[in-house]
Amino acid sequence: MEIKEIINSGLLETYVMGVATAEETAQVLLLKKQSPEFGDALDQLEYDMELLAQGMxxxxxxxxFKKIEDEVNEIQLRERGLTNRPYYEDFEKDSQDKNTRERYIEVESESNQMRIHKAWRWVFAAVFILGKIFxxxxxxFYLESKQAKEQLEMLKTEMRQIKAENR
Amino acid sequence: MFNAVFNVPSAEPMDIRWFYNKYAAMLLGYINGIVQDHQKAEDQMAFILTSFAKEFNVQESNNLNIWFQLRQYAQRKLAAQTIPMCIEPRQTKNLEVLSELEKEIFCAVYYSGKSIAYLAVTLKKNEDEIRNQLRLSVDKMRRVRGN
Known part of the structure; x- marks a missing residue:
């Protein structure tokens, strides 16, 4: 088939519209290399399609654009991990932490400690001393009570003995 | 100043502003033809332009038309939302030179990325005829624009 026939077959349009099969794409790329006429026709069609898009x-x-620019800047900053630190600080910190990160697995943990104000130590000391006093x-009082009971028992025994002697 | 402070590389020849200035209007027109909703089209355009600019590789794409790549990228991203009909008034104004069949084929390929084989089966025509109709529709629009 001659080049003109191929150009007029609709192959170029199929390729430029992006619906060419793999075989057609390979044919177009080969012909583009081999034939300057075909290459020129392809370039012209691509250019015309761009003009057509400009018309639409x-x-x-x-x-x-401001919205897009803000989004792009945000993505760039997020990707580079830049918050408020200069780039070189990140680089140095990264290189220092690299070995540590390779050796350890990061896990999320919760602390068992609690922090309280120093003034509370006097309260705890007072509670401790009062506890000892109580x-x-x-x-x-337990020993007093025990002693009183023993004395009472002794008195009861004595009274019983006196009663028995009187009889 | 912002970029300098945070050591973000300064604007390359093809940064987001370059893409926006050159292709935003074209891309918005194209996406509007696909999603048929102006607000949705604006949102999608912002997303697609941003992600394309981020992924675009100047070295790899040196010999390829950027609009061609950007349009295909948008077509892939919007594959699930395509409406294969040219019903938007602004779009039909540009396509009014086409016959109904040409318009149907052009829109199915250009906006929805339907393959020639799929259209041949759907429209009960052979693939060569579909390709020819597509070429004729593009030729007609090129002639109208004086290209």
């Missing part, structure tokens, strides 16, 4: 263009609203008092 719709001007975007004025604020749209304990000593309780032991004292």
């Amino acid at each position: 263009a719709i001007e975007p609203p004025s604020g749209l 304990l000593a008092t309780a032991i004292y």
Whole structure:
């Protein structure tokens, strides 16, 4: 088939529209290398399709680029891990931490410790001392009570003996 | 200043602004033809342009038409949302020179990325005829534009 026939077969349009099969794409790329006429026709068609798209263009609203730019900047910063630190600080820190990260697995943990104000130590000391006082008092009254019971028992025994002697 | 402070590389010849200035309007027109909803088209355009600019490789794409690649990229991203009909008034204005069959084939290929084989089966025509109709539709529009 002659080049002109191939150009007029619709192969170029199929390729430029992006619906060519793998075989057709290979044929177009081969012909582009082999035939300057075919290459020129392809370039011209691509250019014309661009002009056609320009004819169908719709001007975007004025604020749209700012929106895109902000999004791109945000993505770039997120990807580079830049928050408020200069780049070289990240680089140094990264290289220092690299070995540590390779040796350890990061796990999420929860602390068992609690932090309280220093003033509470006087309260804890007072509670401790009062506890000791209450304990000593309780032991004292327990022994007193025990002694009183013993004396009472002795008195009862004596009274019984006196009663028995009187009879 | 912002970029300098955070050591973000300064604008390359093909940064997001370059892509926006050159292709945003064309891409919005193209996407609007696919999704048939202006607000959706704006959102999709912003997303597609951003991701394309990020993924675009100047070295690899030196010999390829950027609009060609960008349009195909958008077509792939919007594959699930295509409406294979040219019903939007602004679009039909540009396509009014085409016959109904040409318009149907052009829109199915250009906006929806339907293959020639698929259209041949759907329209009960052979593939050569579909290719020929596609070529004729493009030729007609090129002539109207004086190309």
